[in-house]
Amino acid sequence: DIQMTQSPSTLSASVGDRVTITCRASQSISSWLAWYQQKPGKAPKLLIYKASSLESGVPSRFSGSGSGTEFTLTISSLQPDDFATYYCQQYNSYEWTFGQGTKVEIK
Amino acid sequence: QMQLVQSGPEVKKPGTSVKVSCKASGFTFTSSAMQWVRQARGQRLEWIGWIVVGSGNTNYAQKFQERVTITRDMSTSTAYMELSSLRSEDTAVYYCAADRLDRDAFDIWGQGTMVTVSS
Numbered sequence: 067d068i069q070m071t072q073s074p075s076t077l078s079a080s081v082g083d084r085v086t087i088t089c090r091a092s093q094s095i096s097s098w099l100a101w102y103q104q105k106p107g108k109a110p111k112l113l114i115y116k117a118s119s120l121e122s123g124v125p126s127r128f129s130g131s132g133s134g135t136e137f138t139l140t141i142s143s144l145q146p147d148d149f150a151t152y153y154c155q156q157y158n159s160y161e162w163t164f165g166q167g168t169k170v171e172i173k
Numbered sequence: 174q175m176q177l178v179q180s181g182p183e184v185k186k187p188g189t190s191v192k193v194s195c196k197a198s199g200f201t202f203t204s205s206a207m208q209w210v211r212q213a214r215g216q217r218l219e220w221i222g223w224i225v226v227g228s229g230n231t232n233y234a235q236k237f238q239e240r241v242t243i244t245r246d247m248s249t250s251t252a253y254m255e256l257s258s259l260r261s262e263d264t265a266v267y268y269c270a271a272d273r274l275d276r277d278a279f280d281i282w283g284q285g286t287m288v289t290v291s292s
Binding site (some may be wrong): 067098100102104109110111112115116119121153155157160161162163164165166167 | 208210217218219220223232234235268270276277278279280282283284285
């Protein structure tokens with residue numbers, strides 16, 4: 067099974083900061099990676115698919131990059147609505163796996 | 174609009190089974206894949222398994238292989254997840270989510286179903 071390691075687990079940042087979250091796969095997954103945002107008590111929301119494609123309706127301050135085993139989610143200028151937990155999810159050999167999540171907190 | 178509506182909360186005794194439903198509307202159910210994910214309180218998202226609706230092909234996480242069955246009823250645009258031999262550690266919110274096969278990611282999510290396992 068492919069393991070996904072997200073870092074950091076928690077991130078403290080201020081409004082306007084540039085934020086980067088990393089997800090590493092235990093083996094190559096090409097570009098089969100998605101990023102989700104989850105707020106307390108709510109279902110996850112798709113932000114990025116196929117590593118770098120922005121989901122419709124998602125603000126352009128969100129971007130994704132990477133391929134193979136290393137991927138990043140970047141928020142170019144953190145907004146109050148962005149304080150949440152972010153998960154990566156990979157697809158390989160008919161199975162999906164989530165990273166352990168990164169909680170973005172107010173500094 | 175595109176949505177998934179899940180069945181209501183469940184309270185089950187250890188050793189029994191639970192079946193959660195997920196009704197799709199607003200998109201072509203037969204041209205989608207449905208995954209099931211769970212989340213215990215304060216914990217990470219955990220992938221359970223998925224079904225490609227058109228073919229009925231399924232795949233499950235190894236952890237749940239022996240206890241989970243995911244099915245679909247195309248006549249009612251509904252997917253189901255049944256988990257057997259329940260234990261207290263299965264207490265969680267269970268989500269269904271749809272991939273319309275154009276993103277290879279899940280862009281439509283249900284509201285979640287709380288399953289509580291308690292004696």
